[in-house]
Amino acid sequence: MILTVASGKGGTGKTTVAVNMALSLENVQLLDCDVEEPNSHILLQPKIHETKPVCTKIPEISEELCDYCGKCSKFCAYNALFVAPKTVMVFPELCHSCGGCRLVCPKNAITEKERQIGVIKKGEVKGVEIVYGELNVGEAMAVPLIRAVKKQMKIDKTVLIDAPPGTACSLVASVHKTDYCILVTEPTPFGLYDLKITVQVLKDLGVPMGVVINRAGIGDRKVHEYCEKENIPLLLEIPFDKKIAELYSRGVPFVTEMPEWKEKLRKMRDMIER
Amino acid sequence: MVKEITVLSGKGGTGKTSLTASFAVLTQNSVLTDCDVDAPDLHMLVKPEVLETQEFKASRVAVIDEETCIQCEKCEENCRFGAIEKHVVDPILCEGCGVCAYICPVAAVELEKRVSGVAFISKTKYGPMSHALLNPGEENSGKLVALVRQNAKKVAEKENCEPIINDGPPGIGCPVIASLGGVDMGLIVAEPTMSGIHDMERALGLLNHFKIHSLVCVNKYDINEENTARIVEFCESKGVYVVGKIPFDPIVTEAMVAGKPIVEYAPKIKVSQAIEELWERIFAHI
Numbered sequence: 324m325i326l327t328v329a330s331g332k333g334g335t336g337k338t339t340v341a342v343n344m345a346l347s348l349e350n351v352q353l354l355d356c357d358v359e360e361p362n363s364h365i366l367l368q369p370k371i372h373e374t375k376p377v378c379t380k381i382p383e384i385s386e387e388l389c390d391y392c393g394k395c396s397k398f399c400a401y402n403a404l405f406v407a408p409k410t411v412m413v414f415p416e417l418c419h420s421c422g423g424c425r426l427v428c429p430k431n432a433i434t435e436k437e438r439q440i441g442v443i444k445k446g447e448v449k450g451v452e453i454v455y456g457e458l459n460v461g462e463a464m465a466v467p468l469i470r471a472v473k474k475q476m477k478i479d480k481t482v483l484i485d486a487p488p489g490t491a492c493s494l495v496a497s498v499h500k501t502d503y504c505i506l507v508t509e510p511t512p513f514g515l516y517d518l519k520i521t522v523q524v525l526k527d528l529g530v531p532m533g534v535v536i537n538r539a540g541i542g543d544r545k546v547h548e549y550c551e552k553e554n555i556p557l558l559l560e561i562p563f564d565k566k567i568a569e570l571y572s573r574g575v576p577f578v579t580e581m582p583e584w585k586e587k588l589r590k591m592r593d594m595i596e597r
Numbered sequence: 598m599v600k601e602i603t604v605l606s607g608k609g610g611t612g613k614t615s616l617t618a619s620f621a622v623l624t625q626n627s628v629l630t631d632c633d634v635d636a637p638d639l640h641m642l643v644k645p646e647v648l649e650t651q652e653f654k655a656s657r658v659a660v661i662d663e664e665t666c667i668q669c670e671k672c673e674e675n676c677r678f679g680a681i682e683k684h685v686v687d688p689i690l691c692e693g694c695g696v697c698a699y700i701c702p703v704a705a706v707e708l709e710k711r712v713s714g715v716a717f718i719s720k721t722k723y724g725p726m727s728h729a730l731l732n733p734g735e736e737n738s739g740k741l742v743a744l745v746r747q748n749a750k751k752v753a754e755k756e757n758c759e760p761i762i763n764d765g766p767p768g769i770g771c772p773v774i775a776s777l778g779g780v781d782m783g784l785i786v787a788e789p790t791m792s793g794i795h796d797m798e799r800a801l802g803l804l805n806h807f808k809i810h811s812l813v814c815v816n817k818y819d820i821n822e823e824n825t826a827r828i829v830e831f832c833e834s835k836g837v838y839v840v841g842k843i844p845f846d847p848i849v850t851e852a853m854v855a856g857k858p859i860v861e862y863a864p865k866i867k868v869s870q871a872i873e874e875l876w877e878r879i880f881a882h883i
Contacts, residue, residue, distance in 0.1 A: 331636050333609010333767035338792065359768035360607050360799060362792040400657065400694050421677050421694030460799055461806040463739065463771040488609040488767045491635040492736035495689055511853050513614065517636040523733040528689065541850045572821035574791030 324596065325482040325501040327530075331517030333488030336507045336537035336561070339571060341485040342366045343578045345451045347585040348592055352480040355455035356497040357487040358441060358468045366576050369446030369453045377456065377471040378437035379464075380420045384411045388432035395424035395433060416463050441468045443475065452480070469496040481592075490520040498525065503595050504532040505558065511542035515549060522555065533595060538563040559591045599753040600760040600883045601746075601780045603632070605804075607796030609767035611788040612816040615849055616872065617764040618642035618858035621723040623876045624760070628753045629721065631728040632776035633766040634714065634741045642858050645719030645726045653716050653729065653744060655737045657693035657708040659686045665705035672697035672706060689734060713737050716744050718752060725752045738766075742775035760883055769803045777807055781883060784840070785813045789824035797828065801837065812838050812882065814875055817845035840882075841875030843868055 328341040338355075342363050345353045355363040382395070382404065389411060396404040396411075403417035404424055415438055425433040441458040456472040458465055465487065473496075476482055486497035498504055504525050508514040518534070525532050534550050539560040550557050561567065567577045578584045604613045604620075614631075617639060621629050631639040659680070661672070666684050673681040676697055680690035686697075688711075698706040714731040727749035729741050749761050763780070766772045777783060783804045787797040797813065804811040813832050818825040825842065832839050844867050852862035860869040 332638070333636075335610060357768075359770045359773075360792075360796040362608070362795065365791050365795055398695065398699070400692075419677075419692055419694060421692065421696050422675070423694050423696045423699065426675070426696060426699060458770060460769060460802040461774075463774050465768075465770045466736075489633075489635045489738075489772075490733055491731055491738045491772075492734070493768075493770070495734045499689070511850055512641050512856065513638040513853060516638060516641060520636060520733050527734055541847060543854050568820060571792075572790040572824060 324503070325476070325478070325484065326595065327484040327486050327498045327501040327504045328507060329486040329494060329498055329504055329521060330488060330507045331490050331521035332508065332514050335509045335514060338362045338366065338485055339537070340505060340507050340535055341483050342576045343584065344588050344592070345483055346449060346576055346578050347588040348481055350480050351483060352452040352454070352477050353483045353485065354472050354476060355453065355485045356469045356472050357485055358456035358458045358465050358472065359487060361455045361457060363485050364446070364453060364455055365574050367448050367451065367453060369448035371444050371446040373445040375443050376439045377441050377443055377468050378439050379418070379467045380422070380435040381415045381418045381438045382413055382424050382433045383436045384413065385432045385434070388430045390430055392429065394427045394429065398423050398427045420467070440464065443472055445475065452477070465493045466496045469493060490517065490524050494521070494524060495528065498528060498530055501530060504530050505535055506532055507535045507537055508546055509538045509542065510536055510544065510546045512545070514542070515546050518546065519549070522553065533558040536560045558594060559587065599750060601763065602760055602782045602784060602879070602883065603763040603765045603776050603780045604784050604786060605765035605773060605776070605800055606767060606786045607769060607800035608788065608793050611786045611793060613786050614638045614642065614764055615853065615859055616786060616816070617762055619860040619872045620762050620876050621721070622858045622860050623873060625723060626758050627724050628749045628758045628761045629724065629726040630745050630749045630761060630763045632742045632745055632763045632772065634729045634738050634745065634772065635731040637728060637730060639764045640728060641856055642853070643721040643723060643726060644856065645717070645721045645728065647717045647719045649718040651716040652712050653714040653741055654710045655713050655740045656711055657695070658688045658691050658711045659693070659697050660707050660709050661686055662705045662707065665703055667703055669702060671700045671702065675700045692736065714741050716741065716748060718748050724758055725756055727752060739771040739775035742772050746776070769799050773803065777804070777809055780809060782810045782812060784879060785811060787813055787815050787828055788817055789815060789821040789828060791824070794824060794828060794831070798831070801835065812840045812879060814841045814843065815839065816843045818842040819844050840878045841871060843871045843875065
């Protein structure tokens, strides 16, 4: 089963839920797809046994063959190529690696070369397999790295995907082709507003979902009312608790010191399976 | 040039939006932007009245005409995004590159412009505001952020407002980079947790990469003072000025529920005083 943990609003507790679930279930693989700011390894402290570079393809232009006709730059939908009378400039950060420039070049002057955008790291801790991506600082596009992390997926395990915040393409890439999405939110106006946008994305994608309310007790009851009205199951409430917050601040997953939560998280998984 | 500052954090949920709204109250002559276009929240605190709405069309999507298609599958073979399956385009995966339309031997593929979101120019009781809403699941958030900032600059010049305060998105990728290009300063809102420290370091790395002057403030500093000390130490070692520390107070959530910036909702409390001092110091830097 492939479960994605997402939220819309940042800082609601996605990683907390993903990591504590990983430590409560058996035979888990955790994929941290928040490649801009991966945090699950900070809480889990895995032993890393493999680091692999992740590359995308960008065009390389042969000055010998190019006649500066400009067809490549005209074709490029992302403005990643600029052709001047005697030179061609490539802007790698803008390139989506579609390969179109190579196809349209009448002189076969374009080949593709690899360019590193980040790394993926694989590790293990307490029986949990973890794979996470780390986007190079200054790099704009997270989606190719998210796809690379997801390629490491082992479907014979319970796969937990820790998604990035937001409701744009990075979320779509993370949640695409997963069986179920756990939406972690907080009972505040910000939490609710961003939850609603995320619910729309999941409906468009046809992914079934349920909600976890984190820091329950703060804010108001509007998230509860919304879930009831929209018929979205409320899977679990994690109270606003000083001990949980304090453990998090130190980077300690709360189930390690509050083992009674393991059973609750296992029950949540059973509820999702049903 | 109008001075411009971007509030960012790396990690989400550290308090960027609550701080930005308070800064607006304290300056009264700023232009606010919400650069978190796919999960915008600032409007809930500053209650903008929309004056102008613009459709944002930045991308295209491929559409295959069933009747013309001869099912040769060349488009599917050449699509790098896996967006074509059995002669049908999945608009969610399509990035609008146009390779399929180019490769199609019978011109069955058309690229249609798609509306990716809307941009707004508004007024609030604290000054003008430029913001937007990306359609759910869309890409091009970076381009929409660029449009939001462009609109803000126009308004700032027209109405003679300064500075522009950008409420940035979480992360360090595309939309964050778009909210930083050419700004005078980046203010990182850090939280004293292990994750918060890690993410702040990456956000600082990003500001450094683009050679943008950076300041750091620590929000909810008293939830773990040991970690706060670590943040201060780390910043000092990098020559980054820690411009203020704000205590934790559940009343900040109350203000959010009430839909008001904290410095307006409870001006006398410690949190609000800390924000006021923080803003004074930032303003002196601009």
